[in-house]
Amino acid sequence: MVPMTAIEVRGLRKSYGAHAAVAGIDLSVATGEVFALLGPNGAGKTTTVEILEGHRRRNGGSVRVLGADPGDAGRAWRARIGIVAQNAADSGDLTVEEAVRHLAGMYPRPRPVAEVIDLVGLAEHRRQRVGTLSGGQRRRVDVALGIVGRPELVFLDEPTTGFDPAARRQFWQLIRTLSAEGATILLTTHYLDEAEALADRLVVVARGTVVAEGTPATLGGRATAEATVTWRDATGTRTERTADPDGLLRRLAAAADADLSTLTVTRPTLEDTYLALIGENR
Template sequence: MERMAVIEVQDLRKRYGPHTAVEGVTLTVARGEVFGLLGPNGAGKTTTVEILEGYRRRDGGTVRVLGEDPGHAGRRWRSRIGIVPQGAQDGGELTVREYVRHVAGFYPRPRDPETVIERCGLAEKAGAKLRTLSGGQRRRVDVALGIIGDPELLFLDEPTTGFDPEVRRAFWSLIRDLAADGTTIVLTSHYLDEVEALATRLAVLAGGRIVAEGTPQTIGGRTAESIVSWRDGDGPQRVVTDAPLPLLATLTGRATAVTDLRVQPRSLEDVYLELIGENR
């Protein structure tokens, strides 16, 4: 049985004066998915996410999030979503523990504050005032506030900026646990390795439109094509092909020397850069 859709968007449109930020975006996100939204700056990611969160009005199209139109949803609906925005939260004179507990009080069924603090790598800073934290530590507080309400739907906008590798991997584990428990997650990130590690599906936005959608393994025909690279008398060579074997036979049969011959699948970064380059 197909999982229930948590987000349904049809022909979403938004303009700012003469500038079209989003034009004709259509997507569906199922319960329990980690859905990655990729795109360069100005592609329409932030506008799309803010419309889904209910913070920005759309000019056209239909949007349903957790069964409601976010443009008209009330407080009860907002208690069911969590948001980790790009900017840090205020509250500099409070300690980490005080702030997380304070925000937990706004939700009907919050997660345990001490558990959240620990999972976000803040246990050693729980008694420290927010104004004394580094930028990366403040970012962890943002994440803690986003998940403290035990949301059904969680929006993560560049969540691990400033995280060191160990805390970043621990955060990945937390996201996987949340998804396994049924939390739906929309993730925007410039770390393609993060999206590849976490997302079950993703979409690439460019020029306000979705230019590709699929799994991290298949998007943009990724599984069908390989990169063949080598070095010969003309220097380094590189060919993207869906039929590497005939090319390899040709190269190995050459009379001239061919060195550093390699066959590799296209990376997510390769596919992403090609997609946004074609749609600028």
């Protein structure tokens, strides 16, 4: 049976001398979920991800990833995960096709090489040496190497850095494809529109602790936050903040001088909420 939880973390701690990079993080990521980990630089995101990947030792807490402790998991466990790190290893002397084929040979049931190259949008560059590609194209190679093993769990650490807008949207579709196939995705990103478009749930980390958790729509009370209503009437442009925008709209509809064609209703964006959350913890 497939476990219901792909990642389970309780009280995770990691210190470097007197500095606590991770100070008691709890996380739970369901199997098949797209989960985003947000936070400013230095918040502890990368350290946390490296511990989950088995690349860094923790000082305290319990961690289970795909049912195993990544601190002592073996080769079979590693074949079940895919990693796209911030600073991936360079394969500059190999062609795109050679690099992907080489890594594919290390997995028991890899995706077809041509399929992977096409998924990341590099079909036209498959015979080009990786070292001659642009920064964004090389980042796509990193993504190809991270998914070629058909992983059950994919770690994506700032995967779209260097992508142009069109490439980012193409990458988003790739994430949706992987998710539809049943893969669990853990994503770190500074692009809040990316987190909002892709994540089923997300957490915000600051100073090594979780300060908020929820869906993109509900994080930090977004769904129930006061709305800002703006409209024009005989006196000019009017703005009102209210917890009951429906009631205000009904009153405006009954008002003789309210120009409803100019009316807008907005709630805090994910960016507004995120900045408020990390601002409280700086």
